[in-house]
Amino acid sequence: MTAVQPQLTETPPDALEVGTTATRAVKGRSRVPWRFLGSRALFYLFTLWAAITINFFLPRMMKGDAVTQYLARNRNVSPEAADALRALLGLDTDKSLFQQYLDYWSHLLRGDLGVSLLHGLRPVSEVISQALPWTIGLVGFATIVSFTIGTVGGAIIGWRRGSRLDGLIPITTFLSTIPYFWLGLLAIAVFSVNLRWFPIGKAYGVGVRPEWSFEFIGQVIHHGTLPAATIVIASLGGWMLGMRNMMLTVLDEDYITVAQAKGLPNRTVLWRYAARNAVLPQIQSFALSLGFIVGGTIVMEMVFSYPGIGKLLLDATNAKDYALMQGVFLVITISVLVANILADLAYAFLDPRTRQTEA
Amino acid sequence: MTTPATLDIRTVERSSGQTSRQGFWGRLGSAFAMFRNGKSITGLAILGFFVLVAIFADVLAPYSPTAVDHTARFQPPSAQHWLGTTHIGEDVLSQVIHGTRGVIVVGFLAAIIATLIAITIGVISGYLSGWKSEGLSALTNVFLVIPGLPLIIIVASMFEDPPLWVIAAVLGIIGWAWGARVLRAQTMSLRNRDFIQAARANGEPLRRIITIEMLPNLMALIAASFVGTVTAAILSLTTLSYIGVIPVTTYNWGTILNWASAQGAFQQNQWWWYLPPGLCIAAIGVALSLINFGIDEYVNPRLRSAGERARAMKKKGLNVNDAVTAVRTEDTTHTTRPEEPTA
Numbered sequence: 001m002t003a004v005q006p007q008l009t010e011t012p013p014d015a016l017e018v019g020t021t022a023t024r025a026v027k028g029r030s031r032v033p034w035r036f037l038g039s040r041a042l043f044y045l046f047t048l049w050a051a052i053t054i055n056f057f058l059p060r061m062m063k064g065d066a067v068t069q070y071l072a073r074n075r076n077v078s079p080e081a082a083d084a085l086r087a088l089l090g091l092d093t094d095k096s097l098f099q100q101y102l103d104y105w106s107h108l109l110r111g112d113l114g115v116s117l118l119h120g121l122r123p124v125s126e127v128i129s130q131a132l133p134w135t136i137g138l139v140g141f142a143t144i145v146s147f148t149i150g151t152v153g154g155a156i157i158g159w160r161r162g163s164r165l166d167g168l169i170p171i172t173t174f175l176s177t178i179p180y181f182w183l184g185l186l187a188i189a190v191f192s193v194n195l196r197w198f199p200i201g202k203a204y205g206v207g208v209r210p211e212w213s214f215e216f217i218g219q220v221i222h223h224g225t226l227p228a229a230t231i232v233i234a235s236l237g238g239w240m241l242g243m244r245n246m247m248l249t250v251l252d253e254d255y256i257t258v259a260q261a262k263g264l265p266n267r268t269v270l271w272r273y274a275a276r277n278a279v280l281p282q283i284q285s286f287a288l289s290l291g292f293i294v295g296g297t298i299v300m301e302m303v304f305s306y307p308g309i310g311k312l313l314l315d316a317t318n319a320k321d322y323a324l325m326q327g328v329f330l331v332i333t334i335s336v337l338v339a340n341i342l343a344d345l346a347y348a349f350l351d352p353r354t355r356q357t358e359a
Numbered sequence: 360m361t362t363p364a365t366l367d368i369r370t371v372e373r374s375s376g377q378t379s380r381q382g383f384w385g386r387l388g389s390a391f392a393m394f395r396n397g398k399s400i401t402g403l404a405i406l407g408f409f410v411l412v413a414i415f416a417d418v419l420a421p422y423s424p425t426a427v428d429h430t431a432r433f434q435p436p437s438a439q440h441w442l443g444t445t446h447i448g449e450d451v452l453s454q455v456i457h458g459t460r461g462v463i464v465v466g467f468l469a470a471i472i473a474t475l476i477a478i479t480i481g482v483i484s485g486y487l488s489g490w491k492s493e494g495l496s497a498l499t500n501v502f503l504v505i506p507g508l509p510l511i512i513i514v515a516s517m518f519e520d521p522p523l524w525v526i527a528a529v530l531g532i533i534g535w536a537w538g539a540r541v542l543r544a545q546t547m548s549l550r551n552r553d554f555i556q557a558a559r560a561n562g563e564p565l566r567r568i569i570t571i572e573m574l575p576n577l578m579a580l581i582a583a584s585f586v587g588t589v590t591a592a593i594l595s596l597t598t599l600s601y602i603g604v605i606p607v608t609t610y611n612w613g614t615i616l617n618w619a620s621a622q623g624a625f626q627q628n629q630w631w632w633y634l635p636p637g638l639c640i641a642a643i644g645v646a647l648s649l650i651n652f653g654i655d656e657y658v659n660p661r662l663r664s665a666g667e668r669a670r671a672m673k674k675k676g677l678n679v680n681d682a683v684t685a686v687r688t689e690d691t692t693h694t695t696r697p698e699e700p701t702a
Contacts, residue, residue: 047501054505058513162669177644179594181601182616182637189625189633245655248665288503288537295508299598313509314602317516325513332506340504 040344044337051333055326056104113330114323118316124327128309132331134203135308138224139297142231149232150239151282155275157240158247169241176237180296184230184303191226198226201305227304231296242285246278253277280351287343290336392657393579399653405646409639412456413463420453424610436631443631446622454615455635461611462593462643465527469592472531474585477538482569482577484539485546496543502536511595515604526605530592538584545580549573583654590647597640612636 107114113124150172157165175183192200204210204219250256251274259269298310305311309328316324394403412419421441428448436443442451484495514529515521549555558568574581599605600613601620615636619625624632656663672678 043497043500046497047504050501051505054510162666162673166666173648174641174645177590177648178637178641179597179601179613179644181598182633182640185616185620185625185633186637189628193626194628245659245662248661249659251665252661291504291506292508294506298508298512299602302602313512317512317604320516329509329513332509333504336504336506 036348037344040341044341048334048337051337052105052108052330053101055329055333056101058326058329108330113327116316116321116324116327118319118321118324124323127324128312128327128331131307131309131312134306135297135301135310136335138228138306138308139231139293139300142228143235143293145228146232146235147239147282147286150236151243151279153236154240154243155247155270155278158244158251158278159270159274161248161251169237169244172237172240174237175233176235178234180230180234181299181303183234184227184300187226187230188303199223201303203307227300227306231300234296235293238289239282243278243282246281247274250274250278276350280347283343283347283350287340287347290339290343294332294336391578393582393654394650396653396656398649398656402646402649402651402653405642406650409459409643409646410463413459416457416460420450420456422450422453424454424457425449426453433627433629435629442635443629445618445632451615451632451635454610455612455639458611458615458636459639461523461609462596462640465523465530465596465611466589466593466643468524468527469530469534469596470585470588472528473535473588473592474538474581476531476535477542477584478574478577478581480535481539481542482546482573485543486550486565486569486573496540499536499539499543502533503540507533508595508598511599512602512604515599521605523609526596526599527592530595531588534588534591534595538581538588541580541584542577545577546573549576579654579658583651583658586647586651586654590644593640593643593647612640 111125113128115121116124116127119127153168157168188200191197199222201223203223204216210216256269256274259273264273294310297308298313300306301308301310302314309331313325313328313332315321316328394400426449428444431440431444431448432446434440434444434448440450440452442455444450445454480495480499484492484499487495511529511533515526518525555568555572558572563572596605596611597613597616600611601617603617605613613636616633619629619633619636
């Protein structure tokens, strides 16, 4: 991928091709922006450490004890078994806090997240890995659809400024200011209860076993349409407004006038010149809004009782299942970080300036 | 030197109270210039309405929000109950009116806390340079990246019955990062402008440079991040109340929806119970984003002028995007590119 530069027509080697010593220096360097990537990697490692440390301290600050809650639900557990359970969960407090912290890290590095009391002492990693595909599949798909429609739509609205399309902006903004859970509940009331077009909640029908068959996949799509549609409707406005505002700013730049003066077709000016530069802040805000998107997931899964990671967190919080809570929070944070890294890579790929500041 | 001259002016201003007061109001007016447009004023009016409702909730509400009337359960709107009743005969209108209080208090308190942190961290990290600045910036980014709502859910479940100010504080502490990031970027660009360089060369103390020279130039961004945080805090509060993480002892619009959802109002089409609270949240959200639209157009005049310019050209029979080619066929009476907005 090269820098965004107007292509010159075929001419004998001219001064721009040959360039100065600076041009040679830039060309001689590798195309991979190592310093940019390195500083980002350092930042992500730091954030990961901060998240894990917060994660360690959170349950230890809380009132109420997971084992006591568990005993309240299961009467026939002997006191010895209760002590063993405490030791198993790392809740015995005769160790120093620092020792507990070290133990926590060593467990974590071995991929051991503890056992979940809520799910019959099954390993937390197993419980989470069952819920994760549902969330990533549905929310990932809906977010990408919403980002694409919003960005492309915003570019077109910005390009055709002053036309009737401007009226779309207040509508999508209104849809993104109403609380998501209310939108979801309304959608259920209208489309599931009254019109009976879609089933109420859940990822697939009651009594159906997950399998790779057309029937089951069809059912998953049928159940997932309403949640996905509400996510797209609720988040579209932000992307559209952001892209439109960036387009209005970019379209006033001189290089757009130059491109038009050269007689380039409008389509080239719109997508290759204006939109390509306007999309950069969009990608940055995409990375930064991932935390909010994850928050929305929790609400969506509660409203539609979707068997994903957000519902797992809510159930764990209600039952004070610390190991599961910690595990879910860790997985959520790591997936946000991974998505951020992907957005960073896309940014470095699209914006030549990240490569040029290497000098 | 100029110092004696400025001293003279100050003494003159102080001696005549009239002019100094006008100067003060004038300066106050220009500090809030970003609100002086139709969109912002409409938004502020709607917001003001809700603030008044919150203040005078006791006078306005026809019933107590918790008054139970078993003879009137699940009533649709009527003359006695304008917005109907709940499953145990509580008046929905009174609940919505009293619910305004929690929403407004938490929204503004959280935004004040978040904005104070954002100004402190953003301006300091933008003004300084080197590892201190980078460190504060990294801290901001950590708070941006860590998912907020799951963290709030876990923290809120620590408290048995959290009072409103605790919720507001948690929302504020988690929500400052975006504002700090924006303010840092703007401060970094202000730092190298001539008037700041001049102030520094004059030997003005750092505190004065930041409060007198910089803050007035950051007011629009501070207002925008304040409004944004109010929106986020109100949405978070109602969402948390709906989820049931915040106990239902104090009424706000989220808890009303929690009850409505738990009692199956959405399945039984009791629209008078679930529509008003949601519409109120949407109305306040629209008001706040109108205010922010106004501020955006004040900060970046192109956002407003682009549409007006394009419409003006359309009237002349020109298309904005064909501007350059169109001029060759036209007389020179048409200017292809209107003058840049003066604002």
